[in-house]
Amino acid sequence: MPRKPIPIPHQIDYLSILDENAELDTSLEPKLSKEELLTMYRYMLLARRGDERMLLMQRQGRMGTFPQSSGHEAVSMGSVFNINKNDWHVPAYREYAGCLYRGWKLENFFLYWNGFEEGARMPEGVNDLPFCVPIASQLLHAAGIGMAMNIRKEKQVVLTYFGDGASSEGDCHEALNFASVFQAPVVFICLNNQYAISVPVHKQMRNETIAQRAIAYGMPGIRCDGNDVLAVYVATKEAVERARNGGGPSLIEAVTYRLTPHTTADDPKKYRSDAEHQKWFLREPLGRFRKYLFNKKVLTEAEDARIEAEIDAEIKAAMQAVEQLTKTDEYANPLNMFDYLYHDIPPSLQAQRDELAKHLESKNAAKKASKSSGKSKQAH
Ligand SMILES: Cc1ncc(C[n+]2csc(CCOP(=O)(O)OP(=O)(O)O)c2C)c(N)n1
Numbered sequence: 001m002p003r004k005p006i007p008i009p010h011q012i013d014y015l016s017i018l019d020e021n022a023e024l025d026t027s028l029e030p031k032l033s034k035e036e037l038l039t040m041y042r043y044m045l046l047a048r049r050g051d052e053r054m055l056l057m058q059r060q061g062r063m064g065t066f067p068q069s070s071g072h073e074a075v076s077m078g079s080v081f082n083i084n085k086n087d088w089h090v091p092a093y094r095e096y097a098g099c100l101y102r103g104w105k106l107e108n109f110f111l112y113w114n115g116f117e118e119g120a121r122m123p124e125g126v127n128d129l130p131f132c133v134p135i136a137s138q139l140l141h142a143a144g145i146g147m148a149m150n151i152r153k154e155k156q157v158v159l160t161y162f163g164d165g166a167s168s169e170g171d172c173h174e175a176l177n178f179a180s181v182f183q184a185p186v187v188f189i190c191l192n193n194q195y196a197i198s199v200p201v202h203k204q205m206r207n208e209t210i211a212q213r214a215i216a217y218g219m220p221g222i223r224c225d226g227n228d229v230l231a232v233y234v235a236t237k238e239a240v241e242r243a244r245n246g247g248g249p250s251l252i253e254a255v256t257y258r259l260t261p262h263t264t265a266d267d268p269k270k271y272r273s274d275a276e277h278q279k280w281f282l283r284e285p286l287g288r289f290r291k292y293l294f295n296k297k298v299l300t301e302a303e304d305a306r307i308e309a310e311i312d313a314e315i316k317a318a319m320q321a322v323e324q325l326t327k328t329d330e331y332a333n334p335l336n337m338f339d340y341l342y343h344d345i346p347p348s349l350q351a352q353r354d355e356l357a358k359h360l361e362s363k364n365a366a367k368k369a370s371k372s373s374g375k376s377k378q379a380h
Contacts, residue, residue, distance in 0.1 A: 074285035078232025106318035139175035146184030165196020185243035226254030
C-alpha cells in the first residue's frame, strides 16, 4: 500500500495542582516539608520585592532598562528547586527567583541591569550561566553543556529557560534537536507568558501548544499552569529524574503572564487590554502560594511580616552597597566600556576610545577650572 497512517503520539498532558483560588488537588500535591515550602516562598518573595524596588530605582534614574520578572516566580522557583548545587542552571532573563536560590546576589542584578559586566560574574561555586538577552541562544549553550555531561559520564542535569517568542527562533529548534539526538540531560522550560513584547503567541505559531513540539523532537513534553508553583515543581521533578537516569531531554511549557511591561521601556497598554491584565492578575503565583501556605498552617501573619522585613533590609543593603561601589573609579570610568570586549582593541574602537578620553579630560579640566574660580570668587 503506498499510503498508510503512521502512528505517532498525539496527546500531551496539562498539569495543575493549586488553582487560582488556592484550591488544591490533594492527590497530586507534592510532599514538601515546611522548611522547603518556606524556602520556595522566601525566594519568590525576594524576587518580587527586588523587581519592584528595581522599577522604582529605574524610574528615579538609578537603574538601566531591565526586564521585570513579576509573575514568573512560580516557573522559576518550582523548577529550580529540583536541581542540586552541581547541576547547571541556564536562564534567559526573567528567572530572578531561581537565580537568587542558586546563590546569585542581589548585587548581581543591580550591577548587571546598570550596565556593569561584573553583574554577570557568578559567585564562587555557582554552576549557572549569566542572563542571556540574545533570544534563544542560551538553549544551545544548555544543549552543549548537557552533551558534555554525557561525554564526561557525569550525572549532572541542565535546566534552561526560554520564552514563547524564543520558541520561534532557529536556535531553539537546533538546541531541542541536538539535545534529543544526543540524549542530553537537559530540561527545556518555556515560560509561555503569551507575548513576545507586543506579539501575542497566536500570531507567531499555528499550533495549539508549545509542549506538543516535544512529540516531533522525540522527547516527553508537558504543559502546566506556570502560575502554580506545585505543578511546575512536579512536572520538573519528573523531567529531572528522567534526565539524571539517562532518559534524555524533556520540554515543559509553563503558561504564565507578565504582570508588568516587557521591560521598563515598554507600554503594554498599547497591546493588552485592562480586562485581560485583570484576569491574569487574579491568577498570579505569589498570592496563590501564600494562601496555600496559610491554609496549610505553614505560614502565619507574623512570620510573613518577619520575612517581608528581612527581605526589605536585604534589598536596601544590596542597593546601598552597589551605589557605593559604582561611584568608585574602577566602576565609574566610562572608558571601561572599551576595555573588556577585545584583547587587542580594533583601530576603529581605539579611535573612539581616544576621542572619549580626550573629551573626558577636557570636561574634567573645565570642572576643575570652574571649581577653582568659584573658590577664588568666594575669597574676594
Ligand atoms: C536574537 C534576538 N532577537 C531579537 C531580540 C529583541 N527582543 C528582546 S526580548 C524579545 C521578545 C522575546 O519574547 P519571549 O521569548 O516570549 O520572552 P519574554 O520576553 O516574553 O519573556 C525580542 C524580540 C533579542 N534580544 N535577541
